Amino acid sequence: MSSVKRRRVTIALVALILAAGLAGTLSVFQEQAAGGIDPDDVRLVALGREVYAAECAVCHGANLEGQANWRQRRADGRLPAPPHDPSGHTWHHPDVQLFALTKYGPAAIAGGAYESDMPAYEGVLSDEEIWAVLSYIKSRWPAPVRARHDEINRAARG
Numbered sequence: 001m002s003s004v005k006r007r008r009v010t011i012a013l014v015a016l017i018l019a020a021g022l023a024g025t026l027s028v029f030q031e032q033a034a035g036g037i038d039p040d041d042v043r044l045v046a047l048g049r050e051v052y053a054a055e056c057a058v059c060h061g062a063n064l065e066g067q068a069n070w071r072q073r074r075a076d077g078r079l080p081a082p083p084h085d086p087s088g089h090t091w092h093h094p095d096v097q098l099f100a101l102t103k104y105g106p107a108a109i110a111g112g113a114y115e116s117d118m119p120a121y122e123g124v125l126s127d128e129e130i131w132a133v134l135s136y137i138k139s140r141w142p143a144p145v146r147a148r149h150d151e152i153n154r155a156a157r158g
Helices: 003-032 042-055 095-104 106-110 127-139 143-157
Strands: none
Touching: 042 127, 095 106, 095 127, 095 143
16 A cells, blocks of 8 residues: 555544544533634624634634644644634534534544644633634634535534
8 A cells, every 4th residue: 555545544544533533522512512603793703813812823823824734744643733714624613513622622522542732721711712712713714614614513403
């Protein structure tokens, strides 16, 4: 098997593991995640802009651009921080998953052995601050991406 094919298989397996872990935990997190993303709430978005600048921009970029080569694992096996702008995958995930990833960290979703530079913000940020950051991020997406994200949320609640 070529190294490119092996890498693709590895990425697919990691994605399956993440999806399986997510399916089992989302319902628990959904009950805990009071609030929601509201990109039209001016107060919430303003708070989110401040918190994002203080807590998130150092890795995900001041303009939501993420780190270079964010799809390629570094030498330590971890992925660089992805963009939160439309070029990234943030908008592909429902609100409850974004909240859970931010509050509890990727290892809580994917399993304890999963390594990431993304910390868990439980005990660092309040639930309102997490929702505010996510609201700020969504407020920066163009209307078609926001509409698609709304559809993803409807399907997730399905």
